[in-house]
Amino acid sequence: MTSAPSYGCRTGGRTPSERPNNRTVRTLFERVSDALLLKALEAYVQTLKEQLATAEARAEKQAAESAAERAAFAAKEAALAGDLATERARTGKAIEAFASLAERLDALATERSRPWWRRLVG
Numbered sequence: 001m002t003s004a005p006s007y008g009c010r011t012g013g014r015t016p017s018e019r020p021n022n023r024t025v026r027t028l029f030e031r032v033s034d035a036l037l038l039k040a041l042e043a044y045v046q047t048l049k050e051q052l053a054t055a056e057a058r059a060e061k062q063a064a065e066s067a068a069e070r071a072a073f074a075a076k077e078a079a080l081a082g083d084l085a086t087e088r089a090r091t092g093k094a095i096e097a098f099a100s101l102a103e104r105l106d107a108l109a110t111e112r113s114r115p116w117w118r119r120l121v122g
Contacts, residue, residue: 111119
């Protein structure tokens with residue numbers, strides 16, 4: 001049998017299949033370790049799924065609460081807009097009443113500015 005050239009490596013010229021440390025068969029310990037690792041990973045994935053479900057439920061609850069708050073705010077805003085319109089109408093009436101009162105007072109002041117004896121004559 002001819003050996004392959006080593007090219008400076010320590011394998012002694014052996015191919016990978018001829019090396020004594022190359023094991024293609026896994027030991028029982030390695031298989032058990034892999035099984036335990038797989039179980040641990042599956043448990044972790046299950047934990048993450050539960051956390052995701054909890055977070056999604058919380059997000060849905062917050063979205064519902066937010067929608068309710070927006071509806072309440074809209075109703076309150078509509079009520080305040082109605083109150084504002086009422087107050088504007090009342091303010092307009094008050095301004096008209098004060099303007100009328102000011103006109104009457106001006107007329108009274110004009111009449112009083114004439115001497116008293118001219119007021120008697122007419």
